[in-house]
Amino acid sequence: MTQPPRFPGYDVLAKWDSPSFDDVTRDVLAHRLDAVPPRRWLTPDEWDLLDAINARLLPQPERDRPVPITPWIDAMLHDDRGEGYRHPDMPPLRDAWRQGLAAVDDEARRLHDRPFAGLDADAQDAVLQAIAEGRTASPRWQGLDARRFFIHHLLKTAAGLYYAHPLAWNEIGFGGPANPRGYVRLGFDGRDPWEAKEAP
């Protein structure tokens, strides 16, 4: 499961004092790293359920301290700060999450007679797979497209938050914002000295 790092030794935070970062970048990153928000909007059960779902969507077995995803979704729901639009067949942001989480849990109970968070990893994957493919049985999906909830809410939100974290940047060799310092070797396979170096 754990593969050798693709960009060995790369630490994007080493750019902290270099021309690649400016005060805005530093402030945003410091907030992202140090100010992980507490639970405010989700119920404890919903929080545990969402945490269990995120652990299957983006497993991080190699990390002692996983990249936090659930706290930032809670913060988003607490602020009711969505993307500025919603699909016409989907409820508003908060309603969609509350209903969707409840439906996922109900789906787990129907398939395995236990709450989602209490299932083992394979059973959890089976539940999520069924939802992703639209093979749902729970009446709680009424007015909420299960596949769209999985792709558009669960998966995209989790991936967006995961890859906003510097640890994930190290994983994929991302250099952070190209501001103030951008790139000068713009051709294919061009690598600037301040860019991550991929393992051969």
Next chain:
Amino acid sequence: MSAAAPADARPLARGLGAATLGLALGALLLARRPATRGPAPVPPSLPLPHRPARAETNANANANANANADADDGMAAPRTAPSEPADAALPARRLYQAAALLAASVLSDSALEHYRGDFENPGMFAPLASAAVVLACALRGAWTPARRGRAPTHRPAPRTSAGILSGVPYATACAVGVAGLGFHAYNVLRRPGGLSWANLFYAAPLGAPAALALAGVIGLAARPVAAGAPTLAGLPSGRALCGLAAFGLAGTSAEAALLHFRGAFQHPAMWVPVSVPPVTAVMLAGAALPGAPGRRRLTNALLRACTWLGVLGMGFHARGIARQMGGWRNWSQNVLAGPPLPAPPSFSALALAGRAALALRAAQEGWPREAT
């Protein structure tokens, strides 16, 4: 430790960049130095079988050795006598300075741009090496006669092995420049779209290797000029060099036009290098034609303006770098992606060559001297 540390640019490249910029500035200062005209102790020598104009110069050179003691040398035209020895030595020195400055510009520019290209092709080191050698040789050529206080005018055209060898660095520069032109053309053509404006803007620049070849040609010409050869490539040397400098100025201006157009002429000063040098080039081209001298004062003034254009241009380019995102603190990106700092001095170099050519032509035609 990581590739992202502040000292991220490779030390070699950084050193190279600093050294070449220093050399470019040094050469520039050198070029601005008034030519030393110390008393020229001319070793006794036989008059050489040159054209009459040349023989007269030599006679005057000999005369000048005694000029201080013996002021009324009836043979020398009064208006030209006192500074005749400089008539060949000064243009030769100017030509060496021009070659040195052009080589410094090519060296620093190709160092930066080929570093940006990550020396993808080992051949990309060639212009660095060649320009560095030309720079060193031309600086030596520019300094040696002055320091020894002796113009190397009393040797026949270089036919000795040493004479031929001394041309090797310049000939190599010509060859490297022409080869580079081929490589750069290939770089343009192999890109999607082939010969298109976008590729001329963003692919390898065609003018850069041409500048190296030009530095080589100027260096090659300096030696026979210093030796007093009346012709170059079958033309009177003054006229030939006027044509060469005019061609170089026009080409450099075309390069500036291309890149300043790419830069949308977003600063009014960007029009200067596409307006003044072409006019100068036309005037110089006129001076390359046989016949009337034309408006030499104007040509000379324009050439002086072009000389300063290089310095001024570097200033504007430095300001352009400062205006890029992150300014000079972000030099590791902006020196490469911003306006090229080493490019403008090529105007100074070619203007120096032009002034040398004009002075040479004046001397050869026996025109009245003017301050050059």
